[in-house]
Amino acid sequence: MIHTPIVTQRKRALLCAPVALLVVSCSSTGHYPQLSAQSAAERIQKAVPQVTRLIPLTAGNDGNHLLGQPNGYSAATVLVDSRARCPNDGPGVDCGATIEQWPDRWAAQRRADYIQQVDRPLPTVGQEWTTVRQNLLLRVTGKLNLSDAQSYQAAFTQ
DSSP, rough: OOOOOOOOOHHHHHHHHHTTTTOOOOTTTSSSSOOHHHHHHHHHHHOOOTEEEEOOOTTTTTTTOOTTSSSSSSSEEEETTTSSOOOOOOOOOOGEEEEEEEESSHHHHHHHHHHHHHHTTOOOTTOOEEEEEEEEEEEEESSSSSSHHHHHHHHOOO
16 A cells, blocks of 8 residues: 655644744645646646546545535546546546545545545455645555556645
């Protein structure tokens, strides 16, 4: 599984305190610009040629039924990869990858942890690579190779 490091609020306070004396702010997003699920997906599509199209999820096509729900994500985009098989029952991570947009980094990390917990005892059902960046969660199907997942992660975290 692929994870990006998370800077805790306490560490952020320690890192930002000396800088505050210079009247420079330290944002909660770090040095990355804030991205939406769609803009992050577009960035990956430019970097990974096998991503043939993007499908924004709606309440009608969200197989997880989490879009707009309490404790759910506010937006999500499926990346259709030519190396993966997209199931007939609707778009999802099995199509290649999905980016979910959560209220904050901690909610995205909880979702990533949950996915890894659920997948661990059922390897025949499916595995995923997960990466958190700010409030976004990148989920790459385990049907792709590790090097493919790393290509997604590189484009997602740059």
